[in-house]
Amino acid sequence: MSEVLVDVKGVVLRHGARNVLDHVDLQIGTREIVTLIGPNGAGKSTLVKAILGLERLDQGSIQRRAGLKIGYQPQRFTVNAALPLPVHRLLTLTHRQSRARQIEVLTEVGVEHLIDASVHTLSGGEMQRVLLARALLRDPDLLVLDEPTQNVDVAGTVEIYQIIAALPQKVGCSVLVVSHDLNVVMAATDRVYCLNAHICCSGKPEDVSRSSEYLHMFGPSAAKTLAIYPHAHDHTHGPDGRVAPDHAHHHGHHHG
């Protein structure tokens, strides 16, 4: 991490008596991919909105580099059916761009044929790609993607994460990804933060997936989720075709 784009320090955010965010620290540097994971209701989207400057903090501070340009892909996105909106208008919602440039970026995400389509006719996966293109068209310093592969099939998810993984080198921007599909994200990311109101653990993906806080946070089913991750490692290291129960067993040992 060379220069810090976003510096979250000791942020507390309350809804009533509940601490939605509890002393959260997080940094995003230049050309970094940072992944934010956590269970439902952990405050992931709230933290994202705080970073975007859309939430009032009860404590702590969030410093953004002066003039930081952010492209944002929200988790929920539906357009009122009464509003006729072609894709090219959605792309230029907050930022003018030439048609040639629009086609160029749509091509990068694989949906250039949709430029004149109505947004109301897009599938879930197509919409996610168009939204990614829209955020990219701002030439952002930081891309904030809240669950960018929701409603996308497995093949599409892999492809979208490949596109995202290439961005820091290709475009020079940093990426903050909120996710729950750990297996795919972890490969491409520089740093992972596990959030459950507070930051349970953070670090390189392989370290985080072994931490006991992480296991605790995701509850009993975490062992299962995690089993998939080392499993992938086993396949690359020793392709002797071990079966799943062995891994669960092995994992239990590790944890205990």
Add this chain to the structure above:
Amino acid sequence: MDSFILRAIVAGIGVAIVAGPLGCFIIWRRMAYFGDTLSHAALTGIAVGILFGVNATVGILGTGLVVGLLLLALQRQRAVPTDTLLGILSHGALALGLIVVSSMTTVRVDLMGYLFGDILAVTPNDLIWIYGGGAVVLAGLAFIWQPLIALTVHEDIAAAEGIRAPVIRMVFTALIALTVAIAMKIIGVLLVTALLIVPAATARRFAATPEKMAMGAVIVGIVSVVAGLSGSLAWDTPSGPSIVSAAVIAFALVTLAGGFAGTLKRP
């Protein structure tokens, strides 16, 4: 043609031109009930105008702005949802307005005229209000058009990417208040919202972009005004309800035609 008829038609067309694009935003932002609230508050505005001896349009504009700002302020809390707030403001304003109007024994107020619009009451002065005020509304709307579209599509995207949402919302609220004030004379308190949303809803069927829908709403609005006023003259019906009936008939015809075309297309 008598000059008062000509004045009414010119006034109605002016109102339709302003109501079209603004009505589109009211549909897109799901604010139909907000239009109702402002027009109900207009009755209080009329009463206040008479009490203080100012022009009714100024009174309506004033109360509209107060109610609009009150709503924006009240929306900051989360316990009471917006539709409930609107219900409280709308009926509160209507009740207050009716009490004030009925208690004014010294001044005779043409309540029916204010509630349903009065074709005979359009003065040259009203024309100045409609076209002057209308020009202000359209210029204001053109100025905030793109940010307001962004805000309408997704509040958080717009705010995250540098659009000052509170300012844009406040300007838009003021534009609706001004539109209600100038449309009142022609269409009446109870039916202002209809002139805003019915032509816009009709235009949705033909439009592929927001701008085309706004243009379509203007055209449908003008047709409705001319047809409605002609009917009003021919059958001596009140002008506001006649215009709204014409607009609703246009909507019904387009919807039926669309449904019929859909049936033909089906394999």
